[in-house]
Amino acid sequence: MKIQDQQHQxxxxxxxxxxxxxxxxxxxxxxxxxxxxxxxxxxxxEKIEGIRRFHLPSVRQKLEGxxxxxxxxIELGIFC
Numbered sequence: 001m002k003i004q005d006q007q008h009q010x011x012x013x014x015x016x017x018x019x020x021x022x023x024x025x026x027x028x029x030x031x032x033x034x035x036x037x038x039x040x041x042x043x044x045x046e047k048i049e050g051i052r053r054f055h056l057p058s059v060r061q062k063l064e065g066x067x068x069x070x071x072x073x074i075e076l077g078i079f080c
Contacts, residue, residue, distance in 0.1 A: 016055060016057055017046070017048060017053040017054065017056070018056050019051065019053060020034040022054075022056075023043070023059060026056075034054070038052065042062070043058075043059045044058045044059065
């Protein structure tokens with residue numbers, strides 16, 4: 001399934017919010033890792049209609065653009 005097929009519309013009309021499984025698939029990792037990233041603040045997330053969602057452009061910016069690798073990242077398996 002393509003990530004575009006898994007997008008959901010947020011109350012503000014933005015359709016780039018996705019569930020954790022879409023982020024996991026996009027980065028070839030486990031869903032549990034995505035939730036660890038969110039819990040530790042590595043990636044931004046919001047609850048929309050009671051479900052944890054991820055704003056894909058913000059996640060990509062955080063992980064691919066402005067993100068600096070730390071020892072914590074290595075321990076969590078983010079960059080191995």
